[in-house]
Amino acid sequence: MMPTAMGLAFAGFAALSLAMDRHGEQVLGRRGLPAWQRRGLRVAGSALLGGSLTAVVGQHGWGMGLIVWTGLLTAAAMALAMLLCYRPRAVPMALAGIGIGLVVTWVGG
Amino acid sequence: MTRAGLAAASLRARLPPGAELRRVGGILLRVAAGVFGGYGVAALATMLLSVSLPMPRAEAVVTATMASFAVHAGAMVWAFAARGAWRAAGGIAGAAAVLWLSLLMQGR
Amino acid sequence: MKDGFRQSMAWLHTWSGLLVGWVLFAVFLTGTAAYLRPETSFWMRPELGVSRPAPGDAEVALRAMQGLAPTSPSWFIVLPDERETTTRVFWRAGPGRGGFREAVLDPATGERAAARETMGGEFFYRFHFQLHYVSVLWGRWIVSVCAMFMLVAIVSGIITHRRIFKDFFTFRPGKGQRSWLDGHNVAAVLALPYHLMITYTGLVLFMLMVMPWGVERAYPGDRAAFQAEAFGREAARPRVGTPAPLVPLAPLMEEAGRHWPGARISRVNVTNAGDAGATIQLVRADSERISFNAQSLTFDGATGALLQARGENRPAAEVRGVMYGLHIGRFAGPALRALFILSGLAGTVMVGSGCVLWAVKQRQAALKRGRVGFGVLLVEHLNVAAIAGLPLAMAAFLWANRLLPTGMTDRAAWEVHVFFIAWGACLLHPLLRRGRRAWVEQFALGAAAFALLPVLNVAVTERHLLASLLGGDAVRAWFDLGLLACGGLLGALAWKVSRHRPAGAGRRGGRVPDGAEGEPARAPAGRAAPAIAAATDA
Numbered sequence: 001m002m003p004t005a006m007g008l009a010f011a012g013f014a015a016l017s018l019a020m021d022r023h024g025e026q027v028l029g030r031r032g033l034p035a036w037q038r039r040g041l042r043v044a045g046s047a048l049l050g051g052s053l054t055a056v057v058g059q060h061g062w063g064m065g066l067i068v069w070t071g072l073l074t075a076a077a078m079a080l081a082m083l084l085c086y087r088p089r090a091v092p093m094a095l096a097g098i099g100i101g102l103v104v105t106w107v108g109g
Numbered sequence: 110m111t112r113a114g115l116a117a118a119s120l121r122a123r124l125p126p127g128a129e130l131r132r133v134g135g136i137l138l139r140v141a142a143g144v145f146g147g148y149g150v151a152a153l154a155t156m157l158l159s160v161s162l163p164m165p166r167a168e169a170v171v172t173a174t175m176a177s178f179a180v181h182a183g184a185m186v187w188a189f190a191a192r193g194a195w196r197a198a199g200g201i202a203g204a205a206a207v208l209w210l211s212l213l214m215q216g217r
Numbered sequence: 218m219k220d221g222f223r224q225s226m227a228w229l230h231t232w233s234g235l236l237v238g239w240v241l242f243a244v245f246l247t248g249t250a251a252y253l254r255p256e257t258s259f260w261m262r263p264e265l266g267v268s269r270p271a272p273g274d275a276e277v278a279l280r281a282m283q284g285l286a287p288t289s290p291s292w293f294i295v296l297p298d299e300r301e302t303t304t305r306v307f308w309r310a311g312p313g314r315g316g317f318r319e320a321v322l323d324p325a326t327g328e329r330a331a332a333r334e335t336m337g338g339e340f341f342y343r344f345h346f347q348l349h350y351v352s353v354l355w356g357r358w359i360v361s362v363c364a365m366f367m368l369v370a371i372v373s374g375i376i377t378h379r380r381i382f383k384d385f386f387t388f389r390p391g392k393g394q395r396s397w398l399d400g401h402n403v404a405a406v407l408a409l410p411y412h413l414m415i416t417y418t419g420l421v422l423f424m425l426m427v428m429p430w431g432v433e434r435a436y437p438g439d440r441a442a443f444q445a446e447a448f449g450r451e452a453a454r455p456r457v458g459t460p461a462p463l464v465p466l467a468p469l470m471e472e473a474g475r476h477w478p479g480a481r482i483s484r485v486n487v488t489n490a491g492d493a494g495a496t497i498q499l500v501r502a503d504s505e506r507i508s509f510n511a512q513s514l515t516f517d518g519a520t521g522a523l524l525q526a527r528g529e530n531r532p533a534a535e536v537r538g539v540m541y542g543l544h545i546g547r548f549a550g551p552a553l554r555a556l557f558i559l560s561g562l563a564g565t566v567m568v569g570s571g572c573v574l575w576a577v578k579q580r581q582a583a584l585k586r587g588r589v590g591f592g593v594l595l596v597e598h599l600n601v602a603a604i605a606g607l608p609l610a611m612a613a614f615l616w617a618n619r620l621l622p623t624g625m626t627d628r629a630a631w632e633v634h635v636f637f638i639a640w641g642a643c644l645l646h647p648l649l650r651r652g653r654r655a656w657v658e659q660f661a662l663g664a665a666a667f668a669l670l671p672v673l674n675v676a677v678t679e680r681h682l683l684a685s686l687l688g689g690d691a692v693r694a695w696f697d698l699g700l701l702a703c704g705g706l707l708g709a710l711a712w713k714v715s716r717h718r719p720a721g722a723g724r725r726g727g728r729v730p731d732g733a734e735g736e737p738a739r740a741p742a743g744r745a746a747p748a749i750a751a752a753t754d755a
Contacts, residue, residue, distance in 0.1 A: 002552050017386050063507060067543070070410045071556030074563065077407045081386040152430040159431035164533070167446035170431045171533040175540070177428045178368060178420045185369045186376070189229040190222050212434075 002072070004105055005055040007098040009076035012048030014095055015041045017080065026088035049073075135194035143188030146201035151181040153208035160215055223377050230373035231575065237363040238572045239603035244360060245568055246607055248345040248415075249561030251338065252546060252554055253696075255300035258337025260696045261618045262303075263680040265323075265332050267690055270297045274324045275485050276466050278304050281327030282490070285320060286310065290456070292487040297324045298502065300692075334628040335618055340636070341611070346422075349633060354426075361427045364419045371412055374405060381406060394581065397574040404567040411560035412567070418544035421537060447534050448510070449527040457494035461519035463487070466497070469516050472523065473499045476514060484511075493519050501528070507548045510538030569604045576600050598647045598655075605659035606643025608707055612666035613639035615700075619670070619677050653714060660711035668704030671697040 017023040018033075019041040025031045033041075056072065057065035083091055158173035160166075184201060191197035234241075250257070259265065278294045286292060286308040293307040304322040321330045336343075343349075347356030375381070385406060388399045405412065425432065436443040444450040466485075473482060483502035489495040495518025500511045512528030530538060542548055546557050576596045583589040617635035621628055647655035674681040674697065685694035 013386070020383065022383075023386060064548075067507075068553055068556070071553060071560060074408045074411065074560050075556060077386065078403070078559075078563070081388055081403055081407065084386050085388040085390065152428065155428055155431040156434040159435040165446070165531065166435050167443060168531050168533040170435050170443060171447050171537055174424045174428050174431045175421055175533070175537060177424070177431075178365065178417060181365065182368050182372055185233075186226070186229070186372060189225045189373075192221075 001055055001059040002068075004102065005052040005069070006072055006076055007101055008048050008052035008055065009073055010080060011095055011098050012045045012050075012052065013073075013077050013080045014091055015045030015048060017084065019045070023084055023088075026084055027091045052076075138194040139188045139191075139197050142194075142198040142201040143185035146198065146205065147181045147184030147188065150184050150201060150204050150208065151177040153205055153212065154180045157208055157212050157215065223379065226373040226377040230370055230377050233366045233373065234370040234568070234571050235575055237366045238568055238575075239599060240359070240363045241367055242565060242568045242572065242603055243607055244345050244363065245561060245565040246611075247341040249558055249565060250611065251342040251345055252558050252561065254338035254342045255302075256338070256692050256696055257341065258335075258339065259302055259692050260680075261335045261337045261615070262321075262330065262332035263674075263678040263693075265302060265330060267692075268297065268302045268324055270299070270324065270481075272470070274304060275470065275482060277324065277327040278306065278322065278485065279463065279466060279487070281322055282306060282308065282487070284327075286318070287491060290489055291453075292485075292490060294485040294487070296483055296485065298481070298483065303330050333618070333621075333623045334625075335632055336629045340614065340633055346419075349637070357423055357426060361420065361423050364416055367416045368420065371405075371409075371416060375409075378402065378406070394574065394577055397570055397577055401567060401570040401574055404563045404570060408560040408563040408567075411557075412564055414543055415561075415564065418540040421540045422544060448530070449525075451515075451525065453488055454494045454496055456489050456492050459493040460491055461493040461495070463490055463495060463497065463518050464516075464521040468521060469497060469499060469514075472516075473501075473514055476526065477501055477512065487518065490518065495519055496524065507542045508535060508538035509541035509545060509547075510535060572596075572600050572604065597652075601647045601655045601659060602640070602644040605656055605663065605710075606640050606646075608703070609643055609659055609663035609666060610636050610640035612663055612670065612703075615670055616666060616673065619673050653717070657711050657715045660707050660714065664704045664706075664708035664711055666704075667700050667707060670700045670704075 018027060019038040021031060024033055052072065053065070053069050056069045059065070060068055080091070083094065155173045155177045158176070159170045162169035162172060164172070184204070187200055188197045191200055274296050275294070278296065281304075282292045282294065285306070289308040289310060291309040295301070295305040295307075297304055302324070304324045304327075305319065306322060307317055307319045310316055310318045321332070322328065323330050340349075346360050347353050348359060349356070351359070378384075384399070384402055386403075388396075388403050390396050390399075392399075420427075432440060432443050441452050445452065470482065473480070481502040482499050484498075484500035486498040486500065487495065496515050497518045498513050498515045500513040508530075510528065510530050513526075514523060515525040515527070516523055546554065549557060576593070579593045579596060580589065583593045614632055614636040617632040621631055621635075625631065643659055646659065650658060671682050675683075680690070680693050682694060682697040684690070685697065
C-alpha cells in the first residue's frame, strides 16, 4: 500500500505544481496555461492526494493513517521539489512510470 | 569608512539622541513582556482553567497544562505584533490582571 | 499594518530561532539518531548475538534481580523485543533522583551482558532531552526553554512566510542568500506538520516540570493525589516488614494473556520484593498502540491476587498519552520510522540552514558597511562547530566504542568524553582554519570517520559487514550501510562547499578574504545528487 500511496501523492503534488506558473514553465517549457487547464490540474491533484489518503487510511485506520499520510506527503513533496529543481524534464517521465506502476498493481492485485 | 558607513553615521547623528536607546529599550520591553510576562499569563491561565473547566479535576489540570504552551506562544506573538512596546506590555499585564482577579474570585 | 505585522514576525522568527539555534540543531540531530536507539545499542555491543525474545525472559530477569538487588524497594525490568535484544534493568539503590542503578542483561541467562560497557544509543537519546554534564533538571529545563523558542519560531515563521503555497516546491540553488532561504523554507514547510507535532509534543513531555501551577492550584501540596486521579498511578505500597517470597510469574503472565489476548508484556515492575507488601506490575508492550499510557496489571507480590488494572484513561489523559507516544514514536513500524527519520533530518536541515542563512545575511550587511565585526565572526565560527562539528563528534563516539579497551574503568563515560573532546576540537579548529576551509575540513573528516567505521569493524571486531550479511544479522548490516551513507552525505557536503564560488566577490567594496563566505549556495543535505555549483548571479 505504501508505494501506491506514495505514487499517488507524488502525482497529486506534480499536478498541483504544474498549475503554478513557475513549475509549469520548468516542466512544460511554456508559461501561462489557460485557466481551465489550471483548474483541471488542481482538481486532479487534489483528487490524487485524496486517493493516497484513502489508500493509507484503508490499510491503517484513521489515527495511524493520518500520521503515515503526513510523513508520506513529506517524502513525496521533497522528491518532487528536488526533481523540479534539478531535472524538471524528468517529471513527466516519473508520472508515466507511476501510472504504469499503478495499473500493474491494480491489475495484479 | 565607506560612503555607506559615513551616511549611516551622519543619519544617526541627525536623529534625536536616545532614539537608539528607545528602540533597544522597546525591544527589551517586548522580550520581557513576551517571555516572562507570557509565562506568567500562561501559568495564571493554567491555574484558572485547572479549577474551572467543566470536567473532572484531574482532567482539567491535564488539559489546561497541555494548552499552556499555546497560550505562552500566543503571548509572545502578541508581544511582538502589538503596535508599540508599551501596548505590548500593557496587553500582557492586562491579561495577567484579568486572570489573577478571576482566580481570586474563584478562590473565594 | 499587515506588513508591519509580517515584519515584526520576521524579527521574532529570526531572533527566537537564532538564540537557541545551535542547541536546537544538536537536539534535532541527536533526536533523529534516537529513533534508532536499539539498533545503535546493538551495533555498539558487537559481542552480543542476535537473540529472539522468549516467554521465559521475565522469569530469568526476576531471578537475576534477586541476585543483583535483593533489598531494593523498586525494580524496573524492560524485557527485550524485536528491536531491543537485551534485558535492561533499573533499580533504586538510594534516595533521590541519583539513586538509580542500571544494568544490561543477557535475556536468556540473566547474567550481565557479556559485552563492552557502553551507553549505546541511550547516549544520543538522553542527550537530546537532558544534555550532558549538567544535572538532569537543568538539562531538561534548558531543552524545554529551547523547545518553547522553537514553537515561537515555527508560528512566527508561518505568519511571516509570504508565499507559502507558491513557494511550496521552490528551490533555486546557486543564487546565494536566495538559495539558503529556499532551502530553509523547503525543509520547514514540506515537513511542517511533523515540526509542529514534534515541538509541541516535546513540550508536553515535560509539561509537569515546566508548568506545575495547575497541579499546585487544583491539588495543593498533593501531587500524588493528582497522579492517582489523572493517570491511575497509585502511591507505592509501603513495606510490611514480614518476609514473603515472590509468587511465581507464570500464572500472572497467564492472567495477563487472558486480559489482553495475544499481547506481549514489555515491562515488569516490582516493589518491595521479598516482603509481604510486594507488588508485581506487568506492563503491556507500547508498540501496539500510539498512546504511551501503559496498560498494566498490578498483582500482590506475595499472594498473586490482582490488585489493579490500569489503562483505560479518560480523554485528557489519553490525549497526553497520544502526544507522548507520537513524540517517542515507538509505535512506528519500519516504513513509518523511516518517514519520521526523514522528517527529523528535514528539521535538522531547517535549523542548520537557518543558522547559516543568518550568518550569510550578517556578512553581506557587514561587507556593505565595510567592516566585519566580531559578532559576524563569532556567529560564523560557532556555526561551523555546531553544524559540521556535531556529526564528526557522533562518529568519534562510535570510534571510541570500537577502540577503547574493554576492561577500562568508566569505559561508558569515556566514550562520551571522547564525543565531547572531539566536539571541543571542532570548536577550536575554526580559529586555525578560517572561513570555508573549516567547513570543508570538518565535513571531510566527518565523512572519513563515518565511512571508515565499517572498515574499522573488520579490523577490531568479528561483526563486520560481510559477516553480518552472511550471518543474516540484518540490523548490523543495515547499520554499517547506514554509516557508509552518512559518510557519503558528509563527503558530498564537503565537496559542494569546497567547490563553491562566492557570488559577487570583489564586486562589492573591499576584498573578500580567501575562504570567507560571500554568498554560499549549497543544496540542503543529501537530497540532491552533487549538483554543479552554478555560476552565481549578481
